[in-house]
Amino acid sequence: xxxxxxxxxxxxxxxxxxxxxxxxxxxxxxxxxxxxxxxxxxxxxxxxxxxxxxxxxxxxxxxxxxxxxxxxxxxxxxxxxxxxxxxxxxxxxxxxxxxxxxxxxxxxxxxxxxxxxxxxxxxxxxxxxxxxxxxxxxx
Amino acid sequence: xxxxxxxxxxxxxxxxxxxxxxxxxxxxxxxxxxxxxxxxxxxxxxxxxxxxxxxxxxxxxxxxxxxxxxxxxxxxxxxxxxxxxxxxxxxxxxxxxxxxxxxxxxxxxxxxxxxxxxxxxxxxxxxxxxxxxxxxxxxxxxxxxxxxxxxxxxxxxxxxxxxxxxxxxxxxxxxxxxxxxxxxxxxxxxxxxxxxxxxxxxxxxxxxxxxxxxxxxxxxxxxxxxxxxxxxxxxxxxxxxxxxxxxxxxxxxxxxxxxxxxxxxxxxxxxxxxxxxxxxxxxxxxxxxxxxxxxxxxxxxxxxxxxxxxxxxxxxxxxxxxxxxxxxxxxxxxxxxxxxxxxxxxxxxxxxxxxxxxxxxxxxxxxxxxxxxxxxxxxxxxxxxxxxxxxxxxxxxxxxxxxxxxxxxxxxxxxxxxxxxxxxxxxxxxxxxxxxxxxxxxxxxxxxxxxxxxxxxxxxxxxxxxxxxxxxxxxxxxxxxxxxxxxxxxxxxxxxxxxxxxxxxxxxxxxxxxxxxxxxxxxxxxxxxxxxxxxxxxxxxxxxxxxxxxxxxxxxxxxxxxxxxxxxxxxxxxxxxxxxxxxxxxxxxxxxxxxxxxxxxxxxxxxxxxxxxxxxxxxxxxxxxxxxxxxxxxxxxxxxxxxxxxxxxxxxxxxxxxxxxxxxxxxxxxxxxxxxxxxxxxxxxxxxxxxxxxxxxxxxxxxxxxxxxxx
Numbered sequence: 001x002x003x004x005x006x007x008x009x010x011x012x013x014x015x016x017x018x019x020x021x022x023x024x025x026x027x028x029x030x031x032x033x034x035x036x037x038x039x040x041x042x043x044x045x046x047x048x049x050x051x052x053x054x055x056x057x058x059x060x061x062x063x064x065x066x067x068x069x070x071x072x073x074x075x076x077x078x079x080x081x082x083x084x085x086x087x088x089x090x091x092x093x094x095x096x097x098x099x100x101x102x103x104x105x106x107x108x109x110x111x112x113x114x115x116x117x118x119x120x121x122x123x124x125x126x127x128x129x130x131x132x133x134x135x136x137x138x139x
Numbered sequence: 140x141x142x143x144x145x146x147x148x149x150x151x152x153x154x155x156x157x158x159x160x161x162x163x164x165x166x167x168x169x170x171x172x173x174x175x176x177x178x179x180x181x182x183x184x185x186x187x188x189x190x191x192x193x194x195x196x197x198x199x200x201x202x203x204x205x206x207x208x209x210x211x212x213x214x215x216x217x218x219x220x221x222x223x224x225x226x227x228x229x230x231x232x233x234x235x236x237x238x239x240x241x242x243x244x245x246x247x248x249x250x251x252x253x254x255x256x257x258x259x260x261x262x263x264x265x266x267x268x269x270x271x272x273x274x275x276x277x278x279x280x281x282x283x284x285x286x287x288x289x290x291x292x293x294x295x296x297x298x299x300x301x302x303x304x305x306x307x308x309x310x311x312x313x314x315x316x317x318x319x320x321x322x323x324x325x326x327x328x329x330x331x332x333x334x335x336x337x338x339x340x341x342x343x344x345x346x347x348x349x350x351x352x353x354x355x356x357x358x359x360x361x362x363x364x365x366x367x368x369x370x371x372x373x374x375x376x377x378x379x380x381x382x383x384x385x386x387x388x389x390x391x392x393x394x395x396x397x398x399x400x401x402x403x404x405x406x407x408x409x410x411x412x413x414x415x416x417x418x419x420x421x422x423x424x425x426x427x428x429x430x431x432x433x434x435x436x437x438x439x440x441x442x443x444x445x446x447x448x449x450x451x452x453x454x455x456x457x458x459x460x461x462x463x464x465x466x467x468x469x470x471x472x473x474x475x476x477x478x479x480x481x482x483x484x485x486x487x488x489x490x491x492x493x494x495x496x497x498x499x500x501x502x503x504x505x506x507x508x509x510x511x512x513x514x515x516x517x518x519x520x521x522x523x524x525x526x527x528x529x530x531x532x533x534x535x536x537x538x539x540x541x542x543x544x545x546x547x548x549x550x551x552x553x554x555x556x557x558x559x560x561x562x563x564x565x566x567x568x569x570x571x572x573x574x575x576x577x578x579x580x581x582x583x584x585x586x587x588x589x590x591x592x593x594x595x596x597x598x599x600x601x602x603x604x605x606x607x608x609x610x611x612x613x614x615x616x617x618x619x620x621x622x623x624x625x626x627x628x629x630x631x632x633x634x635x636x637x638x639x640x641x642x643x644x645x646x647x648x649x650x651x652x653x654x655x656x657x658x659x660x661x662x663x664x665x666x667x668x669x670x671x672x673x674x675x676x677x678x679x680x681x682x683x684x685x686x687x688x689x690x691x692x693x694x695x696x697x698x699x700x701x702x703x704x705x706x707x708x709x710x711x712x713x714x715x716x717x718x719x720x721x722x723x724x725x726x727x728x729x730x731x732x733x734x735x736x737x738x739x740x741x742x743x744x745x746x747x748x749x750x751x752x753x754x755x756x757x758x759x760x761x762x763x764x765x766x767x768x769x770x771x772x773x774x775x776x777x778x779x780x781x782x783x784x785x786x787x788x789x790x791x792x793x794x795x796x797x798x799x800x801x802x803x804x805x806x807x808x809x810x811x812x813x814x815x816x817x818x819x820x821x822x823x824x825x826x827x828x829x830x831x832x833x834x835x836x837x838x839x840x841x842x843x844x845x846x847x848x849x850x
Contacts, residue, residue: 018647018650018651020647020648020655021650021651021654022650023645023651024650024655024657024658025649025654026652027654027658028654028657028658047442067506080421090688091643091646091647092643110686110689111646111647111650111689112646112649112650112682112685112686113650114683115653115654115657138478
């Protein structure tokens with residue numbers, strides 16, 4: 001069992017363009033004892049990724065505002081934090097998207113997501129990592 | 140035979156004048172014409188003339204020469220011998236103009252010359268009978284005719300006349316009263332001579348006729364066919380030996396058998412009946428078949444009796460000549476020929492019917508048909524083939540078709556193919572695809588060419604029949620079917636897309652609601668708990684409906700040819716863990732099957748829906764069996780792929796078994812959306828497939844899917 005203190009140090013970035021959905025995701029993550037940063041746009045997400053010193057998980061919706069989609073955010077995130085675990089959330093999980101996610105080694109959760117599955121995925125990823133292995137900025 | 144009759148003439152009294160002169164009586168005693176001149180000469184000398192002679196014209200030689208003379212020296216005779224053309228001679232001149240004259244003889248002797256010629260004041264018998272006036276005797280008596288031979292042949296009886304001159308020596312410069320007597324006697328002698336001459340002519344003619352009759356008798360007798368001459372009353376006048384064999388009893392055999400007598404009687408009776416029939420029949424119908432009995436041999440002989448009327452000199456029918464031909468063998472042969480002809484006709488008829496039937500078949504096949512002979516030469520083309528290859532009546536006319544080079548090209552292709560097949564191929568049947576130009580659609584068309592060899596009794600190719608099938612039409616039809624099929628898939632996809640769009644729009648708000656409800660669980664008091672549970676449950680249900688609908692949308696609508704077995708394997712891999720945790724073992728029996736045309740994603744959904752259903756039905760574990768196999772339909776033309784997915788789960792309640800493919804029907808109670816099987820059925824039907832279910836409550840369920848294999 002991971003200690004709450006340790007959990008508090010785990011930071012999850014949640015990106016979704018629907019504020020109410022984003023809010024529920026944030027609460028779900030926080031309820032598990034992790035620190036959650038919730039942003040609605042890709043720009044904000046990239047800002048966070050740019051400035052953040054440490055991130056443990058990125059949960060990103062596929063369809064964001066027109067400018068960028070979830071893949072671009074994830075790809076940007078991976079360029080910043082090579083080992084950052086990412087999970088793609090999507091209502092449009094076509095084969096093409098699934099294949100692309102597979103190529104990035106990113107699991108996909110289809111909306112409407114099964115909350116049990118969601119929480120299991122999050123805790124599995126964050127639980128597997130201990131604090132030392134947290135992704136820090138490479139500079 | 141004509142009987143002599145005494146003709147009484149109204150002019151009879153001219154002859155009734157009694158002839159008391161001795162010379163005249165002596166002349167009458169002459170039996171033959173050549174006796175006249177000697178008697179006349181003697182009587183003339185008897186009148187007191189010193190010498191007398193008669194000169195007769197030899198028409199054959201064209202010379203007049205003395206035939207009788209008294210007291211005439213050789214020189215006198217020579218003097219009065221002259222050719223007819225020597226008109227300058229007084230003798231010839233006198234004979235030519237027919238007038239008596241006094242002419243010079245040798246040694247200053249003078250002669251009274253009285254020319255005579257065949258003449259008569261009355262018509263001869265023949266001229267009288269034929270009612271002709273140009274009898275030579277009459278003509279000569281009325282006017283002097285030239286002495287030419289042509290002029291002196293009777294136009295009626297063809298008798299040659301005689302011409303002569305009687306000469307008596309007279310004293311110079313002295314009127315001699317005896318001359319008148321001499322002239323009268325000479326003219327009287329000429330009248331007798333003319334009659335004798337005519338009688339001799341008749342005698343000669345009779346003799347000729349006898350010879351003629353004898354010759355004809357010989358001919359008749361020597362004829363192998365019976366010849367019978369009958370008179371107007373149908374009585375037998377004469378018959379040849381061949382006829383006697385049938386109509387006369389053998390005379391030497393006195394003891395003629397009863398049978399022979401009977402046979403002859405019968406033959407005569409039959410012959411009379413035939414003759415009666417023939418004599419009343421017209422000129423055209425002049426033959427009858429008659430069966431006679433051979434008296435000697437007793438066998439029946441079939442004759443063809445041909446009849447011709449005999450016409451007498453007055454042009455009347457005097458009787459019949461009947462010639463009978465033995466046609467026994469001929470008729471037998473004829474019957475045989477007729478029978479054979481009939482057989483031949485029947486055979487021809489059968490052949491013609493066969494040909495007509497074949498023609499009908501060929502015409503109704505509706506595909507071009509070519510018949511080629513052993514030398515790969517096309518001998519028969521049906522109208523459709525003619526359209527493709529041109530009409531080929533013979534070698535020469537193919538040049539006339541050169542106008543259409545594409546047709547020539549077609550010919551060349553077919554020729555090459557036929558030669559290849561007939562000369563070099565060892566198989567009896569062959570199917571090939573050949574592209575030909577079809578003028579009716581003005582396009583190159585791919586034909587399926589099927590050929591078969593017809594072998595003769597020695598196993599050599601005698602004919603080769605080739606049927607061309609317009610492959611393009613068939614392919615077009617298949618393409619059309621495929622297109623329609625794809626359209627249906629497209630339609631289904633469009634429906635799915637619409638559902639998906641709605642679902643997606645619902646998705647986000649519902650996501651928020653669902654998460655919010657989950658998050659609220661700690662804030663619900665005991666009073667609100669039942670309501671909260673309803674919210675939670677129903678939201679989850681909505682979520683799963685949306686999930687199903689989105690699943691429909693997520694799949695691409697690319698229609699491709701895909702490997703069904705691979706799709707099944709992929710899907711099974713996805714559910715492998717879920718199934719094994721439930722204690723379900725998977726058994727695969729995936730046979731080698733052809734590729735299936737359609738949407739692989741939709742098919743993946745079908746398989747996953749069915750596998751999930753199976754999995755859900757086996758809470759306590761069990762076995763999942765997935766089979767695929769290829770089979771041909773009963774007509775042997777269409778290929779099908781069958782997928783069967785069987786489980787050993789709880790089974791389906793028979794009450795809903797018929798409606799399980801309807802939307803929103805579920806066996807999973809609150810857990811199911813009731814959309815899974817509906818979607819499966821929709822997908823299978825858009826793939827023109829069939830889906831059936833067999834289930835036994837508590838034992839398990841089998842879903843069987845049949846998909847057509849589209850080439």
